[in-house]
Amino acid sequence: MVEMTRVDAVREIAAGYALHRGPLLPVLHAVQDRFGAIERGDLVAVADVLNLSIADVHGVMTFFHDFRAAPPPTHVVAICRGEACQSVGAERLMADVRADLQEASDVEVHEVFCLGNCALGPSGTVDGRLFGHLTASRVGASLPGRSS
Amino acid sequence: MTRFFVPGDAAAVSVGADEVAAALTGQPGVEVVRTGSRGMLWLEPLVEVDTADGRVGFANVSPGQVGALLADATSVCSREPTASAGPAPEADHPAYLGPLDEHPWMTRQARLTTARLGVVDPADPDDYARHGGWVGLRRALGMAPEAVVEEVVASGLRGRGGAGFPAGVKWRTVAGGPGPLKFVTINADEGDSGTFADRMLMEGDPFALIEGMAITAWAVGASEGYVFIRSEYQHAIATMRRAVETARTGGWLGPDILGSGLAFDVEVRVGAGAYICGEETSMLSTIEGRRGEVRAKPPIPALSGLFGRPTVVNNVLTVAAVPSILADGPEAYAAHGVDRSRGTQVFQLAGNVARGGLVEVDFGITLRDLVEGFGGGTRSGRPVRAVQVGGPLGAYVPADRLDVPLAYEAMADAGFMLGHGGVVVFDDTVDMGRMARFAMEFCAKESCGKCTPCRIGSQRGVETIDRLVAGGTESDRRANLALLQDLCTTMERGSLCAMGGLTPMPVRSALTYFPEDFGLSADGEPR
Numbered sequence: 001m002v003e004m005t006r007v008d009a010v011r012e013i014a015a016g017y018a019l020h021r022g023p024l025l026p027v028l029h030a031v032q033d034r035f036g037a038i039e040r041g042d043l044v045a046v047a048d049v050l051n052l053s054i055a056d057v058h059g060v061m062t063f064f065h066d067f068r069a070a071p072p073p074t075h076v077v078a079i080c081r082g083e084a085c086q087s088v089g090a091e092r093l094m095a096d097v098r099a100d101l102q103e104a105s106d107v108e109v110h111e112v113f114c115l116g117n118c119a120l121g122p123s124g125t126v127d128g129r130l131f132g133h134l135t136a137s138r139v140g141a142s143l144p145g146r147s148s
Numbered sequence: 149m150t151r152f153f154v155p156g157d158a159a160a161v162s163v164g165a166d167e168v169a170a171a172l173t174g175q176p177g178v179e180v181v182r183t184g185s186r187g188m189l190w191l192e193p194l195v196e197v198d199t200a201d202g203r204v205g206f207a208n209v210s211p212g213q214v215g216a217l218l219a220d221a222t223s224v225c226s227r228e229p230t231a232s233a234g235p236a237p238e239a240d241h242p243a244y245l246g247p248l249d250e251h252p253w254m255t256r257q258a259r260l261t262t263a264r265l266g267v268v269d270p271a272d273p274d275d276y277a278r279h280g281g282w283v284g285l286r287r288a289l290g291m292a293p294e295a296v297v298e299e300v301v302a303s304g305l306r307g308r309g310g311a312g313f314p315a316g317v318k319w320r321t322v323a324g325g326p327g328p329l330k331f332v333t334i335n336a337d338e339g340d341s342g343t344f345a346d347r348m349l350m351e352g353d354p355f356a357l358i359e360g361m362a363i364t365a366w367a368v369g370a371s372e373g374y375v376f377i378r379s380e381y382q383h384a385i386a387t388m389r390r391a392v393e394t395a396r397t398g399g400w401l402g403p404d405i406l407g408s409g410l411a412f413d414v415e416v417r418v419g420a421g422a423y424i425c426g427e428e429t430s431m432l433s434t435i436e437g438r439r440g441e442v443r444a445k446p447p448i449p450a451l452s453g454l455f456g457r458p459t460v461v462n463n464v465l466t467v468a469a470v471p472s473i474l475a476d477g478p479e480a481y482a483a484h485g486v487d488r489s490r491g492t493q494v495f496q497l498a499g500n501v502a503r504g505g506l507v508e509v510d511f512g513i514t515l516r517d518l519v520e521g522f523g524g525g526t527r528s529g530r531p532v533r534a535v536q537v538g539g540p541l542g543a544y545v546p547a548d549r550l551d552v553p554l555a556y557e558a559m560a561d562a563g564f565m566l567g568h569g570g571v572v573v574f575d576d577t578v579d580m581g582r583m584a585r586f587a588m589e590f591c592a593k594e595s596c597g598k599c600t601p602c603r604i605g606s607q608r609g610v611e612t613i614d615r616l617v618a619g620g621t622e623s624d625r626r627a628n629l630a631l632l633q634d635l636c637t638t639m640e641r642g643s644l645c646a647m648g649g650l651t652p653m654p655v656r657s658a659l660t661y662f663p664e665d666f667g668l669s670a671d672g673e674p675r
Contacts, residue, residue, distance in 0.1 A: 020415075021372075021455065024437030029379075029418055056438075063439040063596075064420030066379050082341025083536055083583065084572045087499035088527065113423060113540075113590065115380050116344040117159050118572065119189040119497060119504025128382070132162035 010042045014049035036071035074106040075143055078125045081111045084118035093122045096136035149179045153196040157185035157351050158383040165193040171214040184352015186266030187506030197221040205245035216241040258492050261469045262508045265352040270387055273398050276355040284474030288363045289408040296367040303478035304490025309335055309463030310567040312556045321450040322368040325458025330370040332361050332460045336377040337419050337426040340539025342498040342570030346464035350384040354391035360467035365412040373414040376431050379421055389416050423594035427645045428461040441598045442645045465494055486512035489555035499572035500526045516550035530575035538567025540590050541650035543657035580662035585613045587654040602648025605639045625674035
């Protein structure tokens with residue numbers, strides 16, 4: 001029953017965009033915003049409602065870095081590795097954050113190329129919140145239950 | 149009530165502006181207005197206060213200083229400004245800047261496109277109107293569409309996304325394109341490291357973009373518009389979406405704009421973390437709901453763009469410059485700049501720079517003036533070694549070439565590229581071999597995969613630079629260097645778009661000006 005409910009919800013989301021021109025990206029965003037990921041069943045439902053092939057939807061979904069086939073862990077840390085942030089120590093920050101959090105199974109650390117905060121680097125996000133002049137200790141302090 | 153202006157700009161928020169706003173909100177006699185940022189980013193959170201003598205600024209305000217700020221705000225007019233450069237040390241009282249309109253960092257600028265940035269409330273179209281908004285649109289709607297196109301041609305405005313194609317000429321092509329359905333699309337996929345002007349404009353003055361789009365639509369005969377914003381820009385997405393709704397309610401968008409009969413509406417579309425979507429055909433494919441792969445040109449998007457229809461694809465800054473061109477006339481805009489680079493460029497000072505932020509000046513300023521005059525040199529205090537201009541695909545300019553004027557032609561003549569106006573400063577600790585490798589790594593990760601020189605060449609580029617830097621015998625290094633140069637030539641000449649075609653630019657400039665970082669002698673030979 002739970003699976004049926006999710007499929008129905010996905011179909012409803014897709015139908016809501018059906019009259020937009022080129023609705024696939026907005027639909028994929030909306031599904032992921034709702035469920036944290038776009039699973040196989042979601043993809044099939046989206047394809048059916050939008051009258052696309054499953055391969056089409058899969059191809060689009062896997063092209064873009066943002067879309068996930070499985071939900072993220074509780075916390076997500078993104079560190080900018082753009083040139084501007086590298087000029088003020090982003091590579092060192094990335095190494096330090098990875099070292100600090102390598103044991104933390106509930107935190108995902110990944111790279112991102114530019115957050116548009118290039119005058120106040122190094123930049124990064126913790127659970128979607130943007131930080132400038134970011135340090136490894138600030139990352140730790142911004143994650144609940146960690147202070148290192 | 150005393151009005152306090154606290155930026156809601158993402159950069160200001162990233163260093164605590166929301167906390168400052170929260171501490172101010174609810175204090176007796178205080179009204180908090182969330183503006184965009186003035187662009188003096190090293191001074192953020194920068195709070196302005198309405199006083200009897202006008203708006204005055206306080207730099208690097210922390211929530212703990214709000215009490216002192218409230219006391220100071222009533223007695224500032226007798227004080228001399230204290231803050232000039234660099235983040236102020238943590239103190240009881242925030243550094244007092246005086247009126248920002250008189251600050252030398254601002255008075256040296258020519259703010260045409262960004263005049264309202266940090267000044268107006270981005271949620272309030274009437275505040276926009278009080279600061280000169282909607283004047284250009286009203287004037288345009290009273291003119292024939294062809295005349296609007298010709299004014300933009302006469303202004304000399306060129307595409308600010310990087311390619312620098314004359315905007316009016318592109319519009320003329322779209323206006324003459326086939327069929328009744330045409331589109332205006334705005335490229336706000338500002339993925340270049342070191343650039344943030346599109347973001348700041350959308351967050352701080354979103355109605356300027358909407359007004360520019362409506363003028364564009366009138367000029368070319370378009371009925372639908374899209375603003376394509378990268379997903380990393382959550383603040384900009386929220387501000388633009390709110391502004392589009394407000395504009396629709398107020399009659400600046402919709403079925404009959406300002407009673408002129410112009411029907412035009414705008415939808416904000418969000419990217420999904422792919423750098424390549426800043427390439428115009430990739431962006432169009434993405435809006436259509438397809439993989440963001442680059443398309444071969446021709447056909448050009450102006451004739452066969454979004455869904456195969458004639459489409460304007462312009463950068464945020466290009467279209468945001470249009471309202472002032474229509475309001476003040478093309479001559480006023482063209483009076484700025486040099487040669488065929490007319491008007492102003494919104495530069496973004498970033499990276500290892502003491503005074504980073506947004507600088508709108510006439511084309512023709514030297515890179516040295518920007519980096520040393522406005523920027524104050526490096527944030528680390530060490531010597532400048534290299535400056536990358538024009539994003540990840542732009543050249544690394546060495547410290548002894550900073551006197552190059554920043555204009556399309558002068559930069560191209562020097563072997564560099566202006567791009568979207570991003571300026572990233574590096575001090576003398578930078579390893580240019582690593583930066584060259586990163587250029588190839590970035591291309592390998594962000595290539596759309598459609599063409600072979602970009603998809604495979606970039607990966608081989610990473611490996612070849614690794615082997616070159618690792619050393620080996622002289623003949624090994626000579627062979628690796630020849631291979632790298634050959635690979636760069638193949639990517640430049642054989643790639644479908646600028647991603648593969650320009651990735652060699654940072655690599656080759658690093659090799660040319662910093663050969664020692666690759667274990668090469670000063671003349672570029674293995675040693």
